[in-house]
């Protein structure tokens with residue numbers, strides 16, 4: 001796909017109304033506490049050896065979907081393991097001259113963004129930020145002339161902006177030696193992020209303007225400051241960049257026009273304001289941060305038992321997947337308040353549906369809520385409350401009656417290693 005990928009931001013303060021997909025899922029899910037929690041010491045039969053027979057769980061990228069949850073990720077995006085060199089360019093405009101040093105703008109995002117990727121990827125992605133131009137690059141036209149608005153496509157204003165940027169920066173920058181580009185715009189250009197989020201990424205786009213013989217195919221633009229006035233900007237404000245770079249690695253938006261009600265704060269592609277959060281285990285497998293032997297595939301008819309360790313810790317079994325069709329299935333993982341997951345207030349087993357034929361911003365992932373209409377367990381700003389207590393605990397069972405799938409949490413041990421049982425037709 002050569003089409004531009006951009007972010008279609010919902011309201012900054014998402015409505016409490018859940019997306020249609022999430023509602024449909026919620027009606028299928030029931031939490032029950034009728035099963036006695038099993039002792040964590042008891043051994044159960046393990047039907048599916050880890051790392052083998054994963055093919056049915058690699059739900060494929062669907063045709064006609066701009067950015068898909070499918071595995072493998074389509075070609076053209078930046079590689080998401082090993083060393084990734086990021087070119088950072090700070091720009092301002094004749095009608096929006098920067099007030100402070102360009103290095104201060106860079107310091108809003110680094111080293112936090114590199115650290116975030118190091119933690120989330122278990123060290124599998126080494127993000128190397130570089131800024132060969134230390135000063136602001138002044139664009140030749142006023143900001144207003146580029147016509148940048150929320151959801152602007154990669155035509156024609158952005159082409160003009162990128163061509164101008166290349167012309168100004170090229171004498172000082174070898175564009176061919178980087179894997180992605182971050183354009184850090186002076187925060188006084190354009191509206192406040194409180195009113196309109198302009199930050200956007202054009203990824204997997206080999207028709208982008210070229211410099212030094214390579215197209216700027218994977219480029220993120222960050223505007224304004226995601227500062228909610230709570231005083232936490234210094235700690236959390238950088239998080240728009242790992243979100244935008246998520247697109248560069250091929251991840252879709254998980255929030256919808258209704259806001260974060262489909263996935264809540266369980267993935268930075270759903271919510272990038274407020275307290276730190278991680279990525280879903282599915283995304284980590286898609287990006288190559290979970291290895292195949294950390295994933296088990298419940299594709300066989302009948303019952304299988306699976307052991308899952310917290311997603312935030314290194315090594316060990318992390319993800320179980322229940323394929324429903326060749327384009328959808330349920331992912332199961334353990335989330336705790338550790339690593340990048342700061343806001344987890346009810347640790348446990350997170351269960352969500354992944355659909356590779358649902359496009360970015362349309363709800364490709366829906367989290368099942370173990371406690372519907374509870375109001376959630378957090379009051380942190382910018383954290384979707386209702387899904388904050390979505391995780392299932394020992395004794396709980398998720399049931400999808402229409403597909404005949406049951407996922408029961410049998411128990412957990414002192415290290416938060418959970419045992420689950422999956423029953424499927």
Ligand SMILES: [Zn+2]
Nearest residue numbers: 007243247253
């Ligand atoms: Zn986005």
